[in-house]
Amino acid sequence: MNILRSTLQRTALLVLSSLLSLGHSAAQTQTPTPKAQAEVGVKQDVAPMPKSYPPDLVQKGKALFRQDCSFCHGRDATGGESGPDLTRSKLVTADVDGNNIGPVVRNGRPDKGMPRFDRSDDQIASLVAFIHTQQNNALTKKGGRKGVDVSDLQTGNVEAGKQFFNGAGGCATCHSPTGDLSGIASRHQGLELEERMLYPKHAKSRVTVTLSSGQMIAGTLEYLDEFTVGLVDSSGSYRSWRTRDVRYKVEAPENAHVELFSKYTDDDVHNLMAYLQTLR
Amino acid sequence: MKFLNLFLSAVCALLALSSPRLLPAQGVDEQMLLHPPADSWPEYHGDYSGRRHSKLSQITPQNVKNLTLAWAFQTDQPAAIKSSPLLVDGILYFTVPDNIWAVDARSGHQIWHYNAPTTQGDHIGHRGVAMYKGYLFFLTPDAYLVSLNAKDGTVRWKVQVADVTQGYWTTMAPLVVKNHVLAGVSGDLDNITGYIRSIDPETGATQWQWNTTPPAGTPNQATGGMTWMTGTYDPDLNLVYWGTGNPTPVLTGSTRPGDNLYTGTIVALNPDTGKLVWFFQVSPHDTHDWDAVEIPVLVDATFHGEPKKMLMQASRNGYFFVLDRTNGKNLLTVPYGPVNWSLGVDKQGHPIPNPAKEPAPDGRLIAPDEGGLTNFRSPSFDTKNGLFIVDAHPSWSIYFAKPADGAYGWAGADYDVWGKGVIEAIDYQTGKIRWSHELGPEGSGAGVLTTDSGLTFTGDALGNFLALDSSNGKTLWHAGSGSHILSSPITYQLDDRQFVLTSSGGVMFAFALPETQ
Numbered sequence: 001m002n003i004l005r006s007t008l009q010r011t012a013l014l015v016l017s018s019l020l021s022l023g024h025s026a027a028q029t030q031t032p033t034p035k036a037q038a039e040v041g042v043k044q045d046v047a048p049m050p051k052s053y054p055p056d057l058v059q060k061g062k063a064l065f066r067q068d069c070s071f072c073h074g075r076d077a078t079g080g081e082s083g084p085d086l087t088r089s090k091l092v093t094a095d096v097d098g099n100n101i102g103p104v105v106r107n108g109r110p111d112k113g114m115p116r117f118d119r120s121d122d123q124i125a126s127l128v129a130f131i132h133t134q135q136n137n138a139l140t141k142k143g144g145r146k147g148v149d150v151s152d153l154q155t156g157n158v159e160a161g162k163q164f165f166n167g168a169g170g171c172a173t174c175h176s177p178t179g180d181l182s183g184i185a186s187r188h189q190g191l192e193l194e195e196r197m198l199y200p201k202h203a204k205s206r207v208t209v210t211l212s213s214g215q216m217i218a219g220t221l222e223y224l225d226e227f228t229v230g231l232v233d234s235s236g237s238y239r240s241w242r243t244r245d246v247r248y249k250v251e252a253p254e255n256a257h258v259e260l261f262s263k264y265t266d267d268d269v270h271n272l273m274a275y276l277q278t279l280r
Numbered sequence: 281m282k283f284l285n286l287f288l289s290a291v292c293a294l295l296a297l298s299s300p301r302l303l304p305a306q307g308v309d310e311q312m313l314l315h316p317p318a319d320s321w322p323e324y325h326g327d328y329s330g331r332r333h334s335k336l337s338q339i340t341p342q343n344v345k346n347l348t349l350a351w352a353f354q355t356d357q358p359a360a361i362k363s364s365p366l367l368v369d370g371i372l373y374f375t376v377p378d379n380i381w382a383v384d385a386r387s388g389h390q391i392w393h394y395n396a397p398t399t400q401g402d403h404i405g406h407r408g409v410a411m412y413k414g415y416l417f418f419l420t421p422d423a424y425l426v427s428l429n430a431k432d433g434t435v436r437w438k439v440q441v442a443d444v445t446q447g448y449w450t451t452m453a454p455l456v457v458k459n460h461v462l463a464g465v466s467g468d469l470d471n472i473t474g475y476i477r478s479i480d481p482e483t484g485a486t487q488w489q490w491n492t493t494p495p496a497g498t499p500n501q502a503t504g505g506m507t508w509m510t511g512t513y514d515p516d517l518n519l520v521y522w523g524t525g526n527p528t529p530v531l532t533g534s535t536r537p538g539d540n541l542y543t544g545t546i547v548a549l550n551p552d553t554g555k556l557v558w559f560f561q562v563s564p565h566d567t568h569d570w571d572a573v574e575i576p577v578l579v580d581a582t583f584h585g586e587p588k589k590m591l592m593q594a595s596r597n598g599y600f601f602v603l604d605r606t607n608g609k610n611l612l613t614v615p616y617g618p619v620n621w622s623l624g625v626d627k628q629g630h631p632i633p634n635p636a637k638e639p640a641p642d643g644r645l646i647a648p649d650e651g652g653l654t655n656f657r658s659p660s661f662d663t664k665n666g667l668f669i670v671d672a673h674p675s676w677s678i679y680f681a682k683p684a685d686g687a688y689g690w691a692g693a694d695y696d697v698w699g700k701g702v703i704e705a706i707d708y709q710t711g712k713i714r715w716s717h718e719l720g721p722e723g724s725g726a727g728v729l730t731t732d733s734g735l736t737f738t739g740d741a742l743g744n745f746l747a748l749d750s751s752n753g754k755t756l757w758h759a760g761s762g763s764h765i766l767s768s769p770i771t772y773q774l775d776d777r778q779f780v781l782t783s784s785g786g787v788m789f790a791f792a793l794p795e796t797q
Contacts, residue, residue, distance in 0.1 A: 066400070066401075066402065071402050075689070148693055152641050153642060198697045199676075226740070227744070
């Protein structure tokens, strides 16, 4: 899947649904870029002082976090089983008094497997206080800490990565360093870039449905199970059919990424990452 | 006389199958647990074998297309049901953290609701209750075992099973064996020891405790090995089988060289003493969070021509194991999906972890992902077709760990890259996949139930309940549920009507054939 196109489609989705837009923007930005870290962390003397919260509110939030959030996000909010490190989350960094965090807690993130939690305003406020406090603590903490830094992902060989891209990896079949991937490393860095490289999770497939009349309808695949196929057509409308009544063809070029998993060595992944990081 | 005996046996057999039972409510006794009647589901797996296979055959491949909603029960709260209901004396008991519902199995009418909010401990999920006589046993997020009167939900007593302040919590459905309530513990975020504790069902007193690892702080030794899923039991051998979880620290093995016994292990314990009789480690020196707590399924059948008492597990680490459950000797170890973390299998059948695939600062591409090739959802053994049927999750992920992550608790980071769901029907003698059925992107949380009539009940990644033909995996019936399915189905027969129960989100659904006039 063309990464540029998937970005454009996401932009369209942003307009369609504010809930989805929150989910998507956050999903792409779990790890702050070095720039964001520098602004909030290292150059703290020039950045605004992080907001501090009343200790009893933080304590309440800590207890609630432990109950509902810690399994996935870690007890200290630095990530755990399946949930991202919230202390490195751009969504958290950009949050003001829960304007980002609150809706995520209350609506969940069905696309990412996060359940919703019915929580009162007071409870949300305590969670917000705890999460921000943890982020402030993490950013001011000296020395290394948990998480994946851009500097961790610099072990590959650019030339070997370029060869893999053009040769064994087959990447050049769909992608071009001067086309869709031009400037990719300026748009995405570190873990986020690597995750996109391995599999573009939010890529949308195309589908063409042929009705029994012979009429063909193409669109973005919105839903597919054994029984129903649904698409959003060129007018932006959702339409669906029973799979037994139509023929349909899904174009999912992102599946080429799946084919690669069993072929990659870890060196291939690191080399490819090194090469992509030159595409600024 | 002979004829009369035969006749009487037939009548008794019919009575056993028919319902309502002629006796007044009795609760659960040892005989019911050893031979569950058709109108009951008296423990987590339905019976001690963990096969989640029912002899009921009213619903068949031919008539399942008529299956319809008998009732639905709304819990009216956001936590998803991850529990397997119990059914005793016509009443169902199912749970989410801090909550138990007692519901009429005929109508879905609520009889009582126990709601005791706790503020400590992880509320990640709850698997259900256990029952002994007229008493329920319920584990809480803050690691207490609560005993309640099944008739009204009043609390008899409450005992601490683990110390929540150390980082333990509890989610599992206890296993009742004779006069023992066996409880396991959870807790991956701290370097603490997993254990199984046997508790007296009358008094709450501890009878014995078996620890997975040496005490925390023992040099060069792992902690962990949580015991968060319900085991199985062979009454003839008097052995309880239990899977243990991953070691801690989770993603780094630097401070815990060696195999890290008894983490990632299937253990056979004497239920009366807690003594370890044998063990088989399915994930030596795990560094990927692959608990071996998946159901140890007990099957008596021939293996390459020889009658065997077997134990089978489709493990989270991607391997399918068949063991001789009398002694723990390995009969078969074979991957049932993409697995890239091992150097192969040793002579005793243990996978050999590849040191180059331990989490690293620049990342390692690993299959399966942290959720594993399967997880707590139950598989089923279809005795008729000799198939081990599991909801599998072929998947890839990247694992990171660096010295700065330390050696406490999680100690690293991992990220799912891609996954899907697929029902796999595994030939237990070869590990070959006889048929498979795609479930959709990411994967499904639904467990599997099979019946003697040749049906496989499960759910897909998009929230459809499915009934499949057990012989070939073809879809015979479906119904959209509107949410994620995160539990394993059960079945029972009441008033000569067979029900299939399965949850989705916070709703419990009961399906049956239309009632005839």
